[in-house]
Structures are given as C-alpha cells and as structure tokens.
C-alpha cells in the first residue's frame with residue numbers, strides 16, 4: 001500500500017515514465033514488432049557505450065540522442081572492465097553501468113542491453129577478461145564446460161544486478177530487450193556440432209534467467225526458441241532475409257553509421273543520405289527497430305581498444321567523438337525519425353502491399369482497411385536517374401536512389417536524398433591559455449639480459465608474458481663474438497633479423513637504437529631487419545615488444561599469440577647465427593609505468609631535464625603542465641610531431657596515439673586526441689606523454705574543438721510536389737510547414753552569427769566548409785543573408801528574398817550559405 005501511494009505521489013511530482021514504484025511494462029512481441037505494455041512500438045535506437053565517455057558526458061549524450069528522435073539506447077556490458085581479476089569486481093565511476101541505465105530511464109528512453117558476454121565491439125579481447133584465457137582446458141564460445149561455467153556465472157551476476165535495481169521493463173525499469181552472444185554465425189562453422197550445441201545452450205541459459213524481456217541474438221539465423229534473430233550491417237533493408245520464425249519481428253541491432261578505424265586507415269564516411277535510405281528501406285519492409293551503431297562512438301581510453309583500433313571510435317556517427325552533432329547526419333536522421341513516427345499507426349497496424357512499377361521503382365504501402373490510415377514509401381532504386389511516378393492520381397518526383405515518405409499516402413514529408421537540415425564543419429583551434437608548453441623529459445634505460453629476472457631458452461609469448469597488464473615487454477639476449485666471427489670489412493655490416501607475431505617493436509644493440517618496425521591490422525606479424533654494428537666481445541641485444549590491444553573477433557580467440565618468435569644474425573663469417581634459443585631475459589612493462597610517472601606522485605620519482613626542442617630519442621617520457629583552455633568547448637591534443645605512444649592527463653589515460661603510421665592518403669589515421677573536460681582542473685594540469693619511437697613534443701598543441709561553421713543548402717520548391725499538398729491532420733501540416741522553402745540557421749550553444757563566409761542563390765557547388773559559386777548567382781545573396789542573420793542566434797532566410805531575375809541552366813535554384821558562430825551579443829535576444 002505504501003509503495004502504491006508513493007507511486008501516485010511521484011506521478012504528481014512530474015515523474016515521467018520509469019519511476020521506482022511505478023508499475024512495470026510487459027514486453028512481448030509478435031510478427032510486427034516488440035509489444036510494450038500491450039502496444040506495438042516503432043523503436044529508433046542508437047548505441048552509446050558507457051566506458052567510452054566519462055560519466056560527466058552521459059546526460060548530454062542521452063539528451064542529444066533523445067532530441068535526435070531516438071527512444072532507445074543500446075549498450076554492451078564490458079566484462080573485462082568489471083572483473084579484471086577473477087572474483088574482483090569494479091562497478092564504480094566510468095564502469096557504473098547501472099547508473100548509466102538509470103540515467104537513460106530518467107530521460108524517458110528505453111534500453112536494450114547486450115550482455116554478450118562476448119561483445120567484439122572493437123574492444124580489447126572482445127570484452128573477455130585476460131584471466132579467462134588461463135582457465136585450464138578452456139575454449140571460448142563453444143560447448144566447453146569451463147567456458148560455459150564462467151559465461152553463465154557472469155551472465156547470471158549481471159542479470160541479477162539489473163533485476164535487483166528493478167531495471168527491466170516489467171519491474172518498472174527501462175530495459176526492454178537483452179542480447180546473448182554476438183554475431184556467432186560468423187564463427188559457428190569452425191566449431192561444428194559443438195557450436196550448435198553451444199548456441200542452443202546459450203539461448204536456454206539466457207531465457208532461463210527470467211529477465212522478463214525478449215532475448216535476441218544478432219546474425220544468428222537459427223536463434224533457438226523464443227530468441228529473436230536480428231540483423232547487423234549497413235543494408236539490412238536489402239539483405240535481411242527476415243526473422244527466423246513467423247511470430248518474430250524484424251529488428252536491426254547494428255546499423256553501421258560509418259566504420260570503425262584502425263591505425264593505418266584513411267577516414268571513413270557514410271553519407272547521411274545513404275543511411276537514411278537504408279533505414280527507410282528497412283522500415284518500409286516490416287522493420288520496426290533500427291539501431292545506429294554507433295550513435296556516439298566516443299573514445300577508447302587507456303588500453304581498451306582491440307588490435308590496432310584507433311583511440312577515437314566511430315567519429316563519423318551522428319554525434320562525433322566530442323559529442324558535437326555532425327550535420328547534416330544528425331539533423332537528417334532526426335527528420336527521418338519524425339517522418340517515420342507519422343507513419344506509426346499505418347506501419348504497425350496496417351496491411352502491407354508491394355507494387356513493382358519497373359526494375360527500379362517500387363511502391364510499398366501500409367493501409368488499415370476501412371480507415372484513412374495509410375502510409376506509402378515511394379522507392380527509386382536507380383542511382384543515376386530521377387523518376388516521376390504517378391501514385392493514386394498524383395505525380396511524384398523521386399530523386400535518384402531515394403525513398404519518399406508519405407504518412408497519409410498523399411503528402412511527401414521526407415525524401416531520403418533531399419536534405420533540409422543544417423550542415424556544419426568541425427574546426428580545431430589552438431588554445432591561447434594553454435600555449436607555450438614547457439616540456440621536461442626523462443629517458444627509459446635500456447636493460448641488458450642480466451638485469452632481467454625472467455629467464456627462458458626462447459623468447460616467451462608476449463600476451464602470456466604481460467597478461468595484458470601492459471602493452472610492453474622487454475626481451476634481451478647477449479652474445480660474445482670473437483674477432484674471427486665478424487666480417488673483416490668494416491663497410492659490410494651483419495644484419496639482425498627478428499621475426500615477430502606482432503604488433504610492433506623497437507630494437508637496441510649495445511644500448512644504441514637501431515630501429516622500429518610494426519605489423520598492421522590485416523597482417524599483425526612482421527620482420528624487423530636492420531644492419532647492425534657488432535663489436536668484438538660481449539654484445540647486448542634488447543628489444544621492446546609492443547602490442548596494440550588483444551584481438552576481438554574470430555574463432556579460437558584464446559589461442560592468439562604475439563611477440564618475438566625467431567632471431568637471427570645474417571652475414572657473419574660463419575654465415576647465419578640463430579639466436580632464438582640463445583637464452584633470453586624478459587620483463588613486463590617499462591620502468592616509467594611501474595613508477596607511474598604519469599601521476600603527480602610518480603613523476604617525482606625520476607630526474608627530469610628540460611626538453612630542448614627538435615626530435616627527441618625513442619622511449620622517452622615527457623611532461624608539462626597546462627591550464628584548462630578558455631571557454632566550454634571540448635578539448636583535444638594535436639600530436640602530429642610525435643610518433644607512437646600513450647598520453648595521460650592528471651593521471652588519467654587518454655589512450656594510445658600513433659601518428660607516424662600514415663594511411664594511404666599520406667596522413668595519420670588520427671591526429672587529434674580527446675581530453676574530456678571532466679579530466680581537467682582549472683590550472684596546472686599534468687600532461688605526460690610516453691613516446692616510443694622518437695618525436696618532438698614542442699609541436700604538441702592543446703586545442704579547442706567546435707562546430708561553429710554552419711551551413712544551409714536549400715533548393716527552391718522542396719518538397720517537389722508542393723502544389724498538390726492536401727494536408728490531413730494538424731501534425732502533418734505543422735511538419736510540412738516546417739519543410740523549407742527557406743533556409744534556417746541555428747548556432748549551437750546559444751552562440752550568434754558573427755560573419756557570413758559564403759552565400760549564393762543560383763547553382764553553387766561544394767559542401768559546408770568548401771562552397772563555390774557556380775554558373776549563375778544572385779548578386780545580392782550575401783547582403784540578404786547578412787541583413788537577416790548577423791548578430792542572431794537563429795535566422796530564417798526565405799528564398800523569395802533573393803533577386804531571381806537572372807538565367808540559370810537549372811530550373812530550380814539553390815541557396816547555399818555558410819556562416820560562422822561565436823560568442824557575443826545576440827541582436828535577437
């Protein structure tokens with residue numbers, strides 16, 4: 001009774017959807033969709049991972065997801081964060097997934113929880129703790145007792161934590177769906193019948209946990225029992241063959257908004273139009289849940305990324321790494337969600353029909369017999385040619401490769417190819433407050449074999465050695481040469497050859513640096529081959545091996561190896577000398593890590609000297625202090641004068657950087673590294689960099705990041721069938737009124753328009769940040785925009801305001817505007 005009264009009181013206090021004490025919502029499904037509290041639902045979901053942003057950023061991310069029209073947030077649970085050592089758990093701070101789920105619920109959004117526990121996710125070891133590899137007789141992800149024992153134990157613990165907090169929808173919480181395993185089909189063949197038994201077991205185990213919400217498996221054609229198979233990919237609208245049962249809905253658990261990047265990759269793009277087409281196609285073909293993977297990627301802090309994956313994760317998502325809306329992607333998808341919601345009744349309760357007009361043109365409708373409820377999707381699949389088609393007595397113009405959405409079967413409210421939302425461009429600005437950094441340096445010493453305690457005949461396997469407590473492991477051996485062993489001619493040098501399974505290494509002979517070599521994400525192993533000066537007497541060979549994350553995918557992940565496998569010296573008088581079994585000394589990590597030079601306390605434990613500027617030696621620690629940059633914008637470090645290494649700010653790891661590994665375009669894959677504001681104090685922030693291969697810290701820049709360059713591109717008479725609009729319903733009218741025959745600009749964060757960089761009404765070309773005037777142009781373009789917009793936070797620019805008394809080859813003219821926002825007085829305020 002008390003609980004009931006409390007619920008009522010909370011309701012009156014404005015408690016929205018998911019208050020404790022409020023009654024729960026059942027979640028079931030049928031062939032059309034998930035059914036929440038008895039009603040079918042359209043679900044627009046986006047992935048945001050709690051460990052990839054500090055908790056201080058979570059509320060803003062969730063709010064921006066909601067403003068973008070999402071009603072679900074999807075996250076994995078990251079086992080190796082929570083149980084780094086068997087039986088020792090961490091759910092604090094950045095690892096507090098319960099808090100993250102509650103926060104999403106408090107914003108009125110649902111959650112889908114991907115428990116895994118295998119998650120892939122470009123995450124170190126696919127989420128598995130390292131200790132799992134060392135369980136006797138274990139084979140991951142197959143019908144193997146030790147593996148199943150640990151998977152079940154962990155899964156049970158996570159589900160019971162969630163239940164205890166009452167976070168499943170039937171308990172009154174936001175979680176409406178859960179996922180077990182992840183993309184298992186791609187490895188199942190390797191494990192034969194054992195794989196089949198395993199997936200059956202996993203499904204039964206999950207369902208047996210009685211979470212009260214549906215379970216899904218993605219990319220699992222034979223998902224057993226009530227478990228729903230879902231689609232992952234870019235084009236589920238084309239490729240998905242449908243759910244694996246007549247009473248299961250069509251769900252898309254990973255809609256890739258771009259592509260994650262590995263070091264060595266050029267940038268990736270996925271155009272907003274392409275995403276919009278794919279999602280619309282999916283919903284037009286019975287789809288009812290789409291998840292953007294990622295909606296916000298964030299940052300792989302510390303050593304959390306899997307092999308070779310960059311520190312920045314899915315920066316091309318609708319919210320970029322810094323949580324700034326990437327336009328027009330964010331806005332165009334927001335508009336799409338609004339348009340699809342207008343079709344909700346028809347989509348969820350209507351009867352689908354398909355009408356093939358030609359090879360490329362298809363009309364899909366959803367209609368409730370005997371009612372006005374009707375939605376239509378007009379699809380032009382031709383990538384080259386536009387089309388005009390007749391549908392129910394009206395003509396509709398369809399741009400190439402596009403779908404028009406008609407929530408009333410009459411009115412086009414959205415076309416996937418026709419972007420009306422604002423565009424923007426990101427820029428980085430050197431901070432004035434945090435310039436002129438004074439760097440100090442401290443070099444690692446290069447150990448010889450006799451200083452290394454861990455001895456073996458042959459070099460030890462790298463992962464087994466470090467147990468993932470560090471990227472680094474020293475390997476050293478010593479060899480005595482007599483005068484007659486070495487070549488007589490001084491100009492002919494012996495060649496040292498080190499075969500490594502990966503991922504990178506630096507080499508030293510008698511304390512002298514001889515070089516750096518690395519593998520790639522595709523081919524992790526490499527051969528380090530350098531001509532070396534050897535001397536008569538004892539020679540010391542020392543190698544620092546480095547890994548760049550554990551693998552996160554494929555079969556038999558517990559049996560992946562890295563590090564030095566064979567070492568020879570060629571060109572000695574007796575030919576080639578094999579040193580592989582010469583006796584080796586080893587050590588895990590570098591000294592500076594053990595002393596924690598990246599903390600205030602640890603940095604006092606070594607001598608630092610002033611860094612002189614210019615390129616420094618390899619294996620060098622650098623430190624400096626900087627004040628928090630002016631303003632509120634996100635902060636980044638530009639590392640382009642460095643090589644490869646790690647960064648810490650106030651003791652917190654920013655992640656790995658690697659700027660001397662150039663992409664085929666001749667650029668680093670990632671030049672800027674995010675430093676969350678939450679890591680910063682106002683003054684005297686300790687910045688420490690460990691440089692592995694040699695770099696010049698005086699070129700490191702502290703930057704602020706913004707998207708204050710905003711643009712609008714609007715064509716006359718959009719949408720194209722404007723004359724024939726017959727509006728039905730106020731909502732539809734409002735939405736259509738909103739569609740622009742005018743351009744609209746809104747500065748972010750309450751800023752105002754400071755200058756108009758470009759304006760052309762005619763046939764301009766290019767994109768935001770790089771527009772150019774075309775063949776025809778209204779001469780008063782810039783003046784019109786300046787008059788309407790300067791000093792304002794927001795302005796609308798009707799196309800009729802432009803002088804249009806000139807000839808253009810295009811029948812419909814386009815307005816392109818680019819302005820710059822900044823702080824200052826708002827004339828409109």
Ligand SMILES: *[C@@H]1O[C@H](CO)[C@@H](O)[C@H](O)[C@H]1NC(C)=O
Pocket residue numbers: 136137
């Ligand atoms: C590991 O497997 C072997 C052979 O199947 C078996 O003899 C041994 O008892 C197993 N060890 C453990 C700890 O289960």
Ligand SMILES: *[C@@H]1O[C@H](CO)[C@@H](O)[C@H](O)[C@H]1NC(C)=O
Pocket residue numbers: 233234235252254255256257258270273274275276277278279280282289290291292293
């Ligand atoms: C799926 O991803 C593609 C590409 O990232 C995107 O175009 C499409 O809109 C997405 N669809 C869904 C349902 O997420």
Ligand SMILES: *[C@@H]1O[C@H](CO)[C@@H](O)[C@H](O)[C@H]1NC(C)=O
Pocket residue numbers: 031242285286352
């Ligand atoms: C959509 O659902 C209808 C009715 O259940 C079915 O006939 C049709 O084949 C489905 N279409 C697709 C593309 O799955």
Ligand SMILES: *[C@@H]1O[C@H](CO)[C@@H](O)[C@H](O)[C@H]1NC(C)=O
Pocket residue numbers: 238359360362381383
């Ligand atoms: C659309 O075109 C693509 C190739 O551009 C093709 O793969 C796809 O099957 C086509 N879809 C339809 C529905 O015709």
Ligand SMILES: *[C@@H]1O[C@H](CO)[C@@H](O)[C@H](O)[C@H]1NC(C)=O
Pocket residue numbers: 460461464
């Ligand atoms: C890993 O190390 C253990 C001893 O610590 C050894 O028994 C085992 O063979 C090693 N495995 C590999 C793959 O090197």
